[in-house]
Amino acid sequence: MLQIKPILAALKHHKAGTVLIALQIALTLAIVCNALFIIRQRTEHLSRPTGLVETDLLAVNNRWVGADGKATESLTETDLAALRQKAGVVDATMINSYPLRGGGWSLGADTKPSVKDDVRRAPAQTTLYFTDEHALATMGLKLVGGRNFRPEEVRWVDPRDFETNVPVIVSQALASKLYPDGNALGKPVYLSSTKPATIVGIVERLQVPWTGNWATNFAENSVLLPFLLEGSFGNYLVRTRPGELARMTKAVPTLLFETNRMRVIPEERGVRTFAEVREQAYRSDRGMAILMGVVCAVLLAITAAGIVGLTSFWVGQRRKQIGVRRALGATRHDILSYFLTENLLIGAGGVIVGAALAIGMNLWLVSHFEMERLSLLYVAAGVIALLLLGQGAVLAPAMKASRVPPVEATRSV
Amino acid sequence: MFAYYFQLGLRSLRRNPLLTALMVMAIGFGVAASMITYSVFRATSSNPIPQKSDELFAVQIANWKPEDLEQGEPPSAMSYTDAMAFMRAHKAKRQTALYPVSPSVIPADGNRLPITANSYAWYGDAFAMFDIPFLYGGAWSQAQDDAHASVAVIGRELNDKLFNGANSVGKTINLDGHDYRITGVTDAWDPQPLFFDPVNTGGFGDPIALFIPFTRAIDLQMPTAGNNNCNADPGNGWDAWLRSECIWVGYWVELPTRADADTYRRWLTGYAAEQQRAGRFKWAPNVALRDVTDWLDFNKVVPPESKISLMVSLGFLLICLVNTIGLLLAKFMRRAPEIGVRRALGASRREVYMQFLIEAATVGLAGGALGLVLTGLGMLSVGWVFDEQIARLATLDVSLVALTVVVAVAATVLAAFYPTWRAAQVQPAWQLKSN
Numbered sequence: 080m081l082q083i084k085p086i087l088a089a090l091k092h093h094k095a096g097t098v099l100i101a102l103q104i105a106l107t108l109a110i111v112c113n114a115l116f117i118i119r120q121r122t123e124h125l126s127r128p129t130g131l132v133e134t135d136l137l138a139v140n141n142r143w144v145g146a147d148g149k150a151t152e153s154l155t156e157t158d159l160a161a162l163r164q165k166a167g168v169v170d171a172t173m174i175n176s177y178p179l180r181g182g183g184w185s186l187g188a189d190t191k192p193s194v195k196d197d198v199r200r201a202p203a204q205t206t207l208y209f210t211d212e213h214a215l216a217t218m219g220l221k222l223v224g225g226r227n228f229r230p231e232e233v234r235w236v237d238p239r240d241f242e243t244n245v246p247v248i249v250s251q252a253l254a255s256k257l258y259p260d261g262n263a264l265g266k267p268v269y270l271s272s273t274k275p276a277t278i279v280g281i282v283e284r285l286q287v288p289w290t291g292n293w294a295t296n297f298a299e300n301s302v303l304l305p306f307l308l309e310g311s312f313g314n315y316l317v318r319t320r321p322g323e324l325a326r327m328t329k330a331v332p333t334l335l336f337e338t339n340r341m342r343v344i345p346e347e348r349g350v351r352t353f354a355e356v357r358e359q360a361y362r363s364d365r366g367m368a369i370l371m372g373v374v375c376a377v378l379l380a381i382t383a384a385g386i387v388g389l390t391s392f393w394v395g396q397r398r399k400q401i402g403v404r405r406a407l408g409a410t411r412h413d414i415l416s417y418f419l420t421e422n423l424l425i426g427a428g429g430v431i432v433g434a435a436l437a438i439g440m441n442l443w444l445v446s447h448f449e450m451e452r453l454s455l456l457y458v459a460a461g462v463i464a465l466l467l468l469g470q471g472a473v474l475a476p477a478m479k480a481s482r483v484p485p486v487e488a489t490r491s492v
Numbered sequence: 493m494f495a496y497y498f499q500l501g502l503r504s505l506r507r508n509p510l511l512t513a514l515m516v517m518a519i520g521f522g523v524a525a526s527m528i529t530y531s532v533f534r535a536t537s538s539n540p541i542p543q544k545s546d547e548l549f550a551v552q553i554a555n556w557k558p559e560d561l562e563q564g565e566p567p568s569a570m571s572y573t574d575a576m577a578f579m580r581a582h583k584a585k586r587q588t589a590l591y592p593v594s595p596s597v598i599p600a601d602g603n604r605l606p607i608t609a610n611s612y613a614w615y616g617d618a619f620a621m622f623d624i625p626f627l628y629g630g631a632w633s634q635a636q637d638d639a640h641a642s643v644a645v646i647g648r649e650l651n652d653k654l655f656n657g658a659n660s661v662g663k664t665i666n667l668d669g670h671d672y673r674i675t676g677v678t679d680a681w682d683p684q685p686l687f688f689d690p691v692n693t694g695g696f697g698d699p700i701a702l703f704i705p706f707t708r709a710i711d712l713q714m715p716t717a718g719n720n721n722c723n724a725d726p727g728n729g730w731d732a733w734l735r736s737e738c739i740w741v742g743y744w745v746e747l748p749t750r751a752d753a754d755t756y757r758r759w760l761t762g763y764a765a766e767q768q769r770a771g772r773f774k775w776a777p778n779v780a781l782r783d784v785t786d787w788l789d790f791n792k793v794v795p796p797e798s799k800i801s802l803m804v805s806l807g808f809l810l811i812c813l814v815n816t817i818g819l820l821l822a823k824f825m826r827r828a829p830e831i832g833v834r835r836a837l838g839a840s841r842r843e844v845y846m847q848f849l850i851e852a853a854t855v856g857l858a859g860g861a862l863g864l865v866l867t868g869l870g871m872l873s874v875g876w877v878f879d880e881q882i883a884r885l886a887t888l889d890v891s892l893v894a895l896t897v898v899v900a901v902a903a904t905v906l907a908a909f910y911p912t913w914r915a916a917q918v919q920p921a922w923q924l925k926s927n
Contacts, residue, residue, distance in 0.1 A: 095910070099818040106811045114804060144596035144606040145669040240728035271725060310715075311596075336605075343596055343608045366877035367797055374808055377521050384514045385815040392822030448796045 082413075086421045096389050097425055104429025104465055107382045109436035112461040113444065114371040116453050121364040121371075127298065129178035129357075130250070130284030132219025135169075135319045136353040137327055138177060141335065142343040143311040151309050152235045154339060161338045162315065162331065163213075167323040172213040173313050176206070176288045179360035180314070183207075183288035188302065189269040190257050203256040204297040205249075206287040207270065209238075209306045215248075215282070217318045223251060225264050225280035228305040238308045243270040245305055248280035252299035270302065290360050324352055379468060386472035390418065394480040401480055402487025411481040418477035419470060426469040430462045437461065497847045501854030508823055512855065515819045515904075519859025522812030523900045524866030525805040531871070531892055532878055533802045535885035536695070536794045540683035544623060544746075545784035549753065551578065551743040553764055554778035560723045566778050568691045568791060569719065572710075572734045575741040579615070583759050584745035585752070586621045590614035591741050592692050593709055594717040595667035597702070599654065609650055609701035611717075612689070613709035619645065619676075621746045622688060627651070629661035629676030632705060636675075640707040644672035647701040651677045665702075670712065672704060684885055685793045687784050689742055692718030695793035696881035716740045745781075757781050797877060813907045820855075820911040824848055828918050835920035848912040849905055856904025860897040867896055 090097050141158070143151050155173055162171035176183035184207040212228040214220070225248070232246055247268065254263035267275030285301040287294055319327040332344050344350060348359070394401075401414055441453035505512045539545050552566035553574055561567065575589040593613045596606045618624075619631035628651075632643045644665055651660055664671045685695035713730045719740060726736035747753045757779070764777030782790055824831075831844060868888055875883040 095821060095914070096818060099814055099821070103811055103814045103818070106807065106814065110804060110807045110811070117800065142594075142596065142608060144598060147668070237728075239726075239730070239733060341606065343606055345608065363797060363877060363879060366875075367801070370801060370877050371804070374525065374804060377525075378808060378811060381518050381521065381812060381815055384518070385818050388511055388514055388819045389822055392826060395826065444800070448800060 082417055082420055083424070086417065086424060090421065090424070093393065096393065100386060100389055100425050101429035101432065103382055103385055104426055104469065105433035105436055107378055108430055108433030108458075108461050108465050109440050111375050111378060111464075112437040112453060112457045113440050114375050115461070116441070116457050117450075118368045118371045119457075120451060121368045124290065124295075124298075125361050125364060125368075127286065128284060129286040130218075130220060130282065130299070131178060131353065132318075133353040133357065135321055135324050136217075136219070137317040137319060137324065137331060138180075138351050138353060138356055139315040139317065139331060139335070140345060140349050141313050141315060142345075143313075144341045144343060146341065147311050148237065148309050149235075151311060151313075152307075155307065155313060158315065158335060158338055159213075161334060162317055165327075165330070165334055167320050167327055167330070169318040169320055170213050170217045171315055171317045172210050172217040173307055173315055174208055174210040174214060175308055175314065176208065177218070177314060177316060177356075178286035178288060179290060179356050180288040181290075181360065184209075185287070185289075185297075186270060188253065188257065188300070190267065192269055192273050192275070203253055203300050205253050205300040205302050206289075206297075208285075208301060208303045209308050210303055211305065211307055214303060214316075217316050218285075219318070220285060221283040222248075223281050223283045224254075225278070227280060228303075233305045233307065235309055236306045238310055241306060242274050243276050243304070244274035245276055246279040247276040247305075248282060248303040249278050250285040250299055250301040251281055251283055253301060254278065254281050256300060268302070270304075276302075276304070290364070328352060379464075382465075383468055383472040386422070386469055387476060390422070390473050390476040391479070394418070394476045394483075397480075398483050398487050401483040402485055402489075405483065405485035406488040414481040414483070415477050418473055418480055422469045422473040422477075423466065426466045430465055433465070434458050434462060494846075494850065497850040498854060500847060501851035504823075504851055505854060505858065508826070511819055511823050512858075515816050515823075515855050516858045516862055518812040518815045518819075519856060519900055519904055520862030520866055522809035523860060523863035523896055523903070524870055526802075526809045526899070527863065527867045527892060527896045528870035528874065528886075529798070529802040529805040530895075531867075531886040531888070532874060532882065533794065533798050536685065536798050536882060537788075538684070539785060540685055540687045541623060541784055545687075547746055547748050548621060548784050549745050549747055549756070549781045550784075550787040551745055551760065552780040552782070553760065554775070555737050555739070555767075555773065556723050558775055558778075561778075564778070565790075566780050567721070567739050569721070569739040570741050570743055571737050571739050572741055573737075575743050577763065578743060578745075581759070581763070583756055584747055586617040586746040587744065588615040588618040588621060589706055589741050589743050590618065590688065591706075591709075592689065592717040593704070593714045595702075595704075595714065597650070597654070598666040598669065600666070607653070609646075610698055611702040611704065612700055613704050613706045613714065615706055617746075618688075618703075618744070619678075621744060622683075624681050625679040627677045627679040628659045629674070632675045637705050637707055640711050641705060642670060642672045642708055643675050643705060645676045645678060645703040646674055647678050647699060648680055649699070650701040667702075667704070668712075672708075685788055687788055688744060689718070690788060690791040690793050691742065692716075694879075694881075695788065695791070696879065696885070698881075710734070747781075753781060795878070795882065798882075801877065809903070813903055816855075816904060816907040817910055820852060820908050821914060824911045824915040827915075831915055831918040832920050835918065841916045844916045844918075845912055848915050849908055852904050852908030852912070853901050856901035857897070859904060860900030863900050864893060864896050867892070 143154060146154060159171055159173060162168055185204060188203050188205045211233040212230050215222060215227050257263060257268060258266055263278050263281060266278050268278055269275050284299060286299055287297060287301060317331055328350060332350050437458050438453060444450045445452060553570055554561060554566035555571050555574060579589055590612055593611050594608055595611055597609050598606045615637050616632045616634055627648055636643055651657060660674050660677060663674050665674055682699040686693045686697055720738055722738040726733045726738050745756060747756050760779045761777045764779050767773040871886060871888050874886045
């Protein structure tokens with residue numbers, strides 16, 4: 080470390096190379112920090128549980144043809160009866176949407192009736208799942224309080240025409256949001272302006288259909304209503320016996336077409352195992368993370384390669400000086416630490432500029448895209464990583480330098 | 493001389509294989525990353541109807557109170573009430589209200605299963621407005637719109653499926669149990685982004701297979717297959733929904749000149765003011781008229797993934813270039829003695845410039861070749877990051893191949909300027925003496 084002054088003096092003689100390495104370190108730090116941060120943001124919710132038992136679960140998207148409204152009631156009931164009787168099926172239900180599906184029904188839930196033209200916001204946004212008493216068993220939801228729907232509570236309704244003063248099951252997240260004191264059971268929840276629903280059950284966890292950032296603040300606020308919706312669209316969820324999923328993926332649509340041909344099950348996303356639902360819901364998040372990961376890895380490799388390349392060149396250029404120093408009594412270790420220190424100094428300059436760039440770049444991203452502020456931990460980790468990378472990259476050329484024999488001093492001139 | 497320098501360049505690639513390989517890889521990776529992300533960006537930000545994009549306008553009007561609007565902008569869709577008022581007023585050269593519907597097509601052949609078709613309900617004007625080409629027949633008439641006629645226009649693919657590609661004009665098609673008479677078959681029409689309805693499609697999707705009159709769809713109470721947003725309970729039933737302030741209708745007008753647009757905008761403001769006087773709107777007129785490009789912008793059709801990854805890739809390319817400057821500097825300066833000799837033998841600085849820039853271009857060319865291979869590989873995996881609908885638009889076409897090579901060579905030559913300048917500064921006498 081005593082060599083800092085002479086190193087600085089020596090660096091003045093090859094300013095261009097020094098500046099280039101420092102610049103490269105700075106830019107790499109800026110990009111890697113932000114890319115890693117994007118990865119974290121994107122992957123954070125990849126592992127978020129839906130609250131469902133996702134194994135052995137099948138989602139079928141069904142559309143009636145030539146039947147609408149009331150006519151779809153008996154058609155759907157025939158389907159559900161056929162599905163539930165099918166060997167290999169544990170239970171089945173109809174539901175308007177399900178976690179990770181992407182589309183659904185959301186509204187503000189309140190503990191008090193809302194007054195006309197009142198602009199106050201409801202305390203909690205929630206999703207509405209319209210389904211029946213088979214939902215808990217089919218989806219594998221865990222009831223932590225209260226009870227399931229009773230068969231006599233489940234009714235068919237026109238989606239544009241129903242009253243919400245019914246028993247409902249809510250997720251724990253919504254229950255605690257509405258009633259922080261923990262006594263949500265039996266309490267009212269207003270899903271329309273005047274008629275309250277009553278909370279009769281609480282499930283441990285149930286995610287909303289959306290995975291986007293905009294749904295983050297109500298990701299687990301859900302309400303199950305004992306309504307089956309009339310109309311030509313519907314989703315069936317089917318729980319199969321363990322090991323029967325693959326067979327049922329083929330058997331279920333066949334069964335449905337045998338029951339009634341006048342329907343469409345889309346070729347794309349018509350029949351999906353829940354594993355596929357999850358994969359498709361998070362595809363772009365996972366892809367973005369992989370892309371950023373590859374970019375980071377290649378970037379670090381290129382920066383390291385650049386440092387190796389330039390340092391090797393300097394070592395070659397300075398063989399004679401090194402020889403002279405060795406002849407004057409410098410040990411191999413002295414030479415090695417000279418180059419390591421030199422790189423550390425350049426790296427330090429680079430990371431100082433880089434940290435500023437990283438933060439600036441993040442501020443720009445925050446103002447243009449839905450991104451969070453960069454945590455300084457990432458910058459700190461990036462700084463350490465790049466300094467270590469520099470030391471690692473310079474090691475080989477520095478070792479080579481330390482092996483320059485003193486006799487080099489006598490060569491030419 | 494060029495050929496000779498090019499040969500020298502090729503030879504020097506082999507002289508420092510490690511340095512050269514590093515440079516070629518840096519340029520290759522940098523260029524490939526930029527090209528892959530650029531191809532996606534290009535696909536998502538392209539103008540789907542360039543010949544008319546400044547004559548077509550999406551109409552917006554705030555029928556919701558300011559607190560319910562996002563950033564004070566009028567919503568991207570409108571209520572049935574306003575859309576019908578605009579259609580009746582008939583203030584533009586052409587106009588249409590539109591919304592996506594999803595009827596099932598029931599094949600005449602009883603053995604075939606029904607299919608769903610990507611469908612829209614709109615007015616006959618839309619075909620001419622959006623420059624939709626016809627294979628057979630044509631659009632339905634305004635009289636048919638007014639008569640709520642049971643007519644339809646189908647796309648080429650659906651025509652192939654149902655009629656084996658024959659001219660089906662005059663034949664009927666059964667949708668959800670109702671017969672429609674076909675007035676025309678559209679030829680391939682697949683604008684991307686789907687500018688006329690980015691609200692419900694996100695901007696990308698399969699071509700539209702079927703069109704029916706808006707008036708007929710409303711008669712049959714076909715619900716929207718897209719978004720329906722209400723800021724208040726619409727009440728029960730279909731008619732209540734139509735009368736409500738729920739927003740779900742898209743609205744387009746064709747205004748050929750700037751003056752037409754200004755006139756329309758004034759009329760629109762006047763309409764909003766009238767609604768305010770009538771007590772329906774309790775706020776000042778808030779309207780917008782956006783042409784195709786503005787509309788796509790407003791609806792943020794270019795996905796943030798595309799912009800961020802393009803940005804990161806350009807940063808990546810920049811780093812690769814900084815890296816290349818350093819490595820070229822090392823490579824060139826190592827040959828200071830050779831330059832000294834050449835200079836002493838009478839080569840001018842200009843000659844040195846030529847030689848080294850051409851040598852750099854050779855490195856760039858090699859980097860471009862690697863970049864091309866990597867871009868090709870990358871194209872195969874675009875589907876990992878972007879939705880399939882977008883991924884299929886990113887293709888390695890001739891222009892992208894050319895661009896890849898040009899960017900690689902140009903970037904490398906640019907990066908070579910400083911190292912070359914340093915090389916040209918080598919003093920002949922000094923080098924001769926020291927060796």
